[in-house]
Amino acid sequence: MQIAISLYGFGNVGREFVRLLNRKMSYLKSRHGIEPRVISVVTRRGGIRAESGIDWPVLVSLANAGTLCEQEGFVGGAPDDLDRWLPPEDSGQVRVLVDATWSDLSTGEPGLSRLREAARRGCHLVTLNKAPLVADFDGMVQVAREAGVRLKFSGATAAGLPTIDTVRVSLAGAEVRSIEGVLNSTTNYILTAMSDNALSFEEALRRSRALGLAESDPERDVSGMDTAGKILVLANAAMGARKRLSDVKVTGISEVTSRQIAYWAVQGRTLRLIGRAVRTADDVSIEVKPTPVPYRDFLAQVTGDGKGVRFTTDIFGELTIVGGAGGPSAAAGSALKDLVNLARAVDGDQGLIP
Amino acid sequence: MQIAISLYGFGNVGREFVRLLNRKMSYLKSRHGIEPRVISVVTRRGGIRAESGIDWPVLVSLANAGTLCEQEGFVGGAPDDLDRWLPPEDSGQVRVLVDATWSDLSTGEPGLSRLREAARRGCHLVTLNKAPLVADFDGMVQVAREAGVRLKFSGATAAGLPTIDTVRVSLAGAEVRSIEGVLNSTTNYILTAMSDNALSFEEALRRSRALGLAESDPERDVSGMDTAGKILVLANAAMGARKRLSDVKVTGISEVTSRQIAYWAVQGRTLRLIGRAVRTADDVSIEVKPTPVPYRDFLAQVTGDGKGVRFTTDIFGELTIVGGAGGPSAAAGSALKDLVNLARAVDGDQGLIP
Numbered sequence: 001m002q003i004a005i006s007l008y009g010f011g012n013v014g015r016e017f018v019r020l021l022n023r024k025m026s027y028l029k030s031r032h033g034i035e036p037r038v039i040s041v042v043t044r045r046g047g048i049r050a051e052s053g054i055d056w057p058v059l060v061s062l063a064n065a066g067t068l069c070e071q072e073g074f075v076g077g078a079p080d081d082l083d084r085w086l087p088p089e090d091s092g093q094v095r096v097l098v099d100a101t102w103s104d105l106s107t108g109e110p111g112l113s114r115l116r117e118a119a120r121r122g123c124h125l126v127t128l129n130k131a132p133l134v135a136d137f138d139g140m141v142q143v144a145r146e147a148g149v150r151l152k153f154s155g156a157t158a159a160g161l162p163t164i165d166t167v168r169v170s171l172a173g174a175e176v177r178s179i180e181g182v183l184n185s186t187t188n189y190i191l192t193a194m195s196d197n198a199l200s201f202e203e204a205l206r207r208s209r210a211l212g213l214a215e216s217d218p219e220r221d222v223s224g225m226d227t228a229g230k231i232l233v234l235a236n237a238a239m240g241a242r243k244r245l246s247d248v249k250v251t252g253i254s255e256v257t258s259r260q261i262a263y264w265a266v267q268g269r270t271l272r273l274i275g276r277a278v279r280t281a282d283d284v285s286i287e288v289k290p291t292p293v294p295y296r297d298f299l300a301q302v303t304g305d306g307k308g309v310r311f312t313t314d315i316f317g318e319l320t321i322v323g324g325a326g327g328p329s330a331a332a333g334s335a336l337k338d339l340v341n342l343a344r345a346v347d348g349d350q351g352l353i354p
Numbered sequence: 355m356q357i358a359i360s361l362y363g364f365g366n367v368g369r370e371f372v373r374l375l376n377r378k379m380s381y382l383k384s385r386h387g388i389e390p391r392v393i394s395v396v397t398r399r400g401g402i403r404a405e406s407g408i409d410w411p412v413l414v415s416l417a418n419a420g421t422l423c424e425q426e427g428f429v430g431g432a433p434d435d436l437d438r439w440l441p442p443e444d445s446g447q448v449r450v451l452v453d454a455t456w457s458d459l460s461t462g463e464p465g466l467s468r469l470r471e472a473a474r475r476g477c478h479l480v481t482l483n484k485a486p487l488v489a490d491f492d493g494m495v496q497v498a499r500e501a502g503v504r505l506k507f508s509g510a511t512a513a514g515l516p517t518i519d520t521v522r523v524s525l526a527g528a529e530v531r532s533i534e535g536v537l538n539s540t541t542n543y544i545l546t547a548m549s550d551n552a553l554s555f556e557e558a559l560r561r562s563r564a565l566g567l568a569e570s571d572p573e574r575d576v577s578g579m580d581t582a583g584k585i586l587v588l589a590n591a592a593m594g595a596r597k598r599l600s601d602v603k604v605t606g607i608s609e610v611t612s613r614q615i616a617y618w619a620v621q622g623r624t625l626r627l628i629g630r631a632v633r634t635a636d637d638v639s640i641e642v643k644p645t646p647v648p649y650r651d652f653l654a655q656v657t658g659d660g661k662g663v664r665f666t667t668d669i670f671g672e673l674t675i676v677g678g679a680g681g682p683s684a685a686a687g688s689a690l691k692d693l694v695n696l697a698r699a700v701d702g703d704q705g706l707i708p
Contacts (some may be wrong), residue, residue, distance in 0.1 A: 020669070024527065032527075160670045162524030169523045170516030172694040173378065173386075174687060298652065298676060310677075315374070315687035316514045317679030322652060325671030333528060333669035340526040 001094060001343055003036045004053070004087035006123070008079065008114070009100030010043050013128055013155075015063040016332035017100060022060050024336065034343050039087045043068050046076040047085060080114055086123055094346055098335055099127040100155075105220070105229050105245060108135025115140065119147045124346070126338040128155035128331055134229040134245055137236040150345055152338035157230050157237075158183050159334040160324030161307040165341075167238035174313035176238045180276040181309030182302045183230045185326040186213050186221040187253050187273045189305045191290070195261050195270055196303075201254060213305055224252035224273060224288040231275030231286055239277060241284035251289040264292040270300045298322060355448060355697055357390045358407070358441035360477070362433065362468070363454030364397050367482055367509075369417040370686035371454060376414050378690065388697050393441045397422050400430040401439060434468055440477055448700055452689055453481040454509075459574070459583050459599060462489025469494065473501045478700070480692040482509035482685055488583040488599055491590040504699055506692035511584050511591075512537050514684030515661040515675060519695075521592035528667035530592045534630040535663030536656045537584040539680040540567050540575040541607050541627045543659045545644070549615050549624055550657075555608060567659055567680075578606035578627060578642040585629030585640055593631060595638035605643040618646040624654045652676060 007014055021028075021036055028034040037053030041062065046069065048054060048062065062071055069076075077084055087095040097118045103111035112132040115125055116139075125144065127133065133140055133153055144151035157163045158181070167176060182188050186208055193204040205218065220226045228250045235241035253273050261271055269292035277286045293300040298320040302308035308322040324330060361368055375382075375390050382388040391407030395416065400423060402408060402416065416425055423430075431438055441449040451472045457465035466486040469479055470493075479498065481487065487494055487507055498505035511517045512535070521530060536542050540562055547558040559572065574580045582604045589595035607627050615625055623646035631640045647654040652674040656662035662676040678684060 027529070028527070160673075162520065162673070165519075165524040166516065169691075169695055170519040171691070172698075173382070173690040175381070296655075298655070301650075301652070301655075315679070315690070316684055317677060319514075319516070319675065319677040321673065321675050323671060323673040325669070330670055336527040336669070337523075337525070341523060344526075 001034055001347055003034060003339065003343060004039045004091060004093040004095050005036055006040045006042065006086050006095075006097045007038055007100065008042045008097060009102070009129070010041050010068050011100065012328040013331045014041070014100040016328040017098065017335050018059050018063040020329070020332045020336055022056050025056070028340070032340055032343060034340065036339065040085045041068065042079045042085050044079060045069055046074060047079070048073045049075065049085060051088070080110070080117075082114070082117055082121060086118060086121060089122060094124065094343065095122065096124045096126055096339065096342065099125070099129045099132075100335070101129050103129050103131030105131050105134050105225055108132040112136060112140075116143045119143045119149050119151070122147060122149060124150045124152075124342055126152045126155070126335050126342065128159075128335055130156035130229045130233060133233045137233060138242060150342045152342050153233070154338050155331050155334035157233050158307055158309065158324070160326060160330030161309060161321060162324065163234055163309055164237055166311065166319070166321060167234070171311060171313055171316060171319070174315040176279070176311055176313050178276065178278045178312040179231065179234050179238060179309065180274050180299070181231070182272050182299055182307055183275050183309065184221055184227045184273060185305035185307060186218060187224070187227070188302060188307070189213050190222075191253060191256065191271050191273065192303045194256070194258060195265070198258060200258055201256055222252050222254050224250045227273055227275040228288045231277055231288060235277035235284055235286050239279060239284050241277065241286065243284065243286055247286060249287045249289070253290050256290050267292065268295055269293055270295060272299055272302070274299065355388055355701055357388060357693065357697060358445060358447040358449050359390055359392045360394045360396065360440050360449075360451045361392055361454065362396045362451060363456070363483070364395050364422050365454065366682040367685045368395070368454040370682040371452065371689050372413050372417040374683070374686045374690055376410050379410070382694070386694055386697060388694065390693065394439045395422065396433045396439050398433060399423055400428060401433070402427045403429065403439060405442070434464070436468070436471055436475060440472060440475060443476060448478065448697065449476065450478045450480055450693065450696065453479070453483045453486075454689070455483050457483050457485030459485050459488050459579055462486040466490060466494075470497050473497045473503050473505070476501060476503060478504045478506075478696055480506045480509070480689050480696065482513075482689055484510035484583045484587060487587045491587060492596060504696045506696050507587070508692050509685050509688035511587050512661055512663065512678070513688040514678030514680060515663060516678065517588055517663055518591055520665065520673070520675060521588070525665060525667055525670060525673070528669040530633070530665055530667050532630065532632045532666040533585065533588050533592060533663065534628055534653070535585070536626050536653055536661055537629050537663065538575055538581045538627060539659040539661060540572060541578070541581070542656060542661070543567050544576075545607060545610065545625050545627060546657045548610065548612060549619070552612060554612055555610055576606050576608050578604045581627055581629040582642045585631055585642060589631035589638055589640050593633060593638050595631065595640065597638065597640055601640060603641045603643070607644050610644050621646065623648055626653055626656070628653065
């Protein structure tokens with residue numbers, strides 16, 4: 001199956017996605033019968049496009065080069081000009097927009113409008129950009145359903161840590177009663193460093209930046225809003241919560257002090273920034289806050305830039321998942337995973353191995 | 355979608371499966387559009403059958419009653435007489451054989467021949483019985499593929515703990531380098547009891563029997579063969595190992611002594627019966643043995659009748675999954691989950707929520 005991809009966003013994750021596709025080419029062909037081609041790479045001011053697919057050596061060298069707009073073949077143009085950037089509708093190929101851009105969590109823009117329009121044009125969606133789903137989950141699902149396209153977003157809900165797959169497939173048939181997790185690497189690194197090395201919040205933040213974990217503006221992480229976005233999307237997707245970001249009570253970690261951490265340590269607990277969605281009698285309550293977790297709890301043992309999640313269900317009791325590498329390579333990997341599962345669904349999944 | 359089910363086996367798991375289906379009826383309809391009907395319940399000497407589906411109140415009362423052959427409506431007949439027991443081919447319904455019987459691990463019989471024949475007749479397969487897959491994994495996959503039916507076996511590879519889903523969906527696109535897990539509840543209960551309560555192997559085994567964990571003949575558990583079957587199926591399914599049970603080096607727990615456990619405790623380790631499959635240069639090696647695991651390791655923290663598994667992959671690093679209730683209800687739940695995912699695949703999965 002030939003898959004024509006428009007890749008939006010060419011930061012660390014977009015570039016890693018290109019390298020990963022290139023590396024996995026023969027594996028994807030032999031094991032899954034998939035032949036991906038990147039038709040266009042699009043950034044804010046324009047992009048590079050080749051109707052039959054950009055040559056792989058060129059793509060990889062672009063991924064390893066500097067700013068895209070300084071490269072050969074770059075054409076200026078608005079990213080929202082989908083006629084220009086999407087694979088043509090009559091190509092007979094499976095067409096996918098992979099969104100690795102950044103959008104505002106409240107409005108979902110500029111990603112939201114673009115993804116909606118691409119869906120209406122019959123493009124399947126794989127988004128690493130969580131904002132469109134945070135801003136309007138139900139709307140995105142509805143647009144995709146009406147257009148008959150698939151909407152995949154593993155990379156938007158903790159990437160390397162399987163969350164949405166777990167609910168959808170591994171817990172199919174079960175009712176999810178609660179989801180709680182350490183869903184943001186940067187804040188977990190900071191809390192672990194404060195605890196293990198007795199650092200202040202500011203020192204730990206500085207260190208996480210030095211390691212390249214925290215982004216240059218780490219506000220979305222530190223404020224808890226990144227975690228809030230993830231747990232919100234999970235609650236909407238897995239528990240039918242129908243909530244908006246404004247329904248989530250969010251406390252970040254910037255007020256956490258070494259003294260608090262020491263206090264809880266004496267009580268046998270460690271602070272984790274936990275996003276939690278719990279089904280109540282007739283609603284779902286969603287909250288993000290620094291939470292003292294007993295040392296024996298699996299979530300307490302998620303250290304450094306790790307992630308972990310726990311689901312409680314009616315049939316399967318508690319299920320805890322820990323790990324899944326962090327950083328751009330796992331994010332790129334989750335987009336690849338979505339692509340494989342999307343291809344299976346489009347092709348009529350045989351439910352067999354592979 | 356109407357699903358016509360032939361349920362083979364009416365022990366604890368088969369009965370719990372019936373109760374669970376009954377309890378989940380309206381949920382399955384509203385959320386997944388599935389209407390299951392149990393056409394027949396088949397045991398060794400015959401069964402009960404109703405072409406339009408056995409009435410649910412009758413089914414549930416059968417599940418709560420004694421031996422099936424003493425119940426009203428029971429008809430004698432060989433279980434392999436598929437003409438008699440399977441839903442009719444021209445029914446227009448999705449037909450599924452759910453296998454909750456017991457078979458021999460070496461030969462896979464009597465389940466293997468029956469499942470093969472049912473597949474050839476166009477029945478999808480959901481098996482909680484691992485033996486047919488242990489005995490001839492490649493053959494089972496091939497028969498299913500040729501017949502164009504789905505083969506689902508979550509309940510055969512650690513049931514409530516998602517293993518095969520994780521590899522197939524959550525780790526799609528990644529190469530699995532190793533799988534290691536605590537995959538058998540009974541032996542883990544025994545090892546934990548020996549360690550925590552300083553019991554001898556015999557005392558711990560007696561206790562697990564008293565709790566109804568160990569079967570009346572716990573040999574398959576204690577010998578490590580149950581774990582061997584599970585890790586073998588996982589290695590074949592997830593790593594393309596193409597191995598047979600005779601390729602697995604198996605050491606059970608019957609020789610484990612309190613003294614060994616005390617020795618390892620001093621070294622900061624606890625004994626777990628680990629099934630492990632590791633990719634080597636050009637092969638996959640599979641082994642089951644009591645293994646000293648450092649306390650900090652997540653698998654060491656799988657206590658009592660718990661289960662846990664760790665996957666190592668190229669893209670996502672290490673992923674550990676712990677939990678998933680044990681016992682008949684989780685096994686039944688895993689068959690239900692397979693049914694839902696099978697229905698999605700048959701129906702052309704929309705890849706959306708729900």
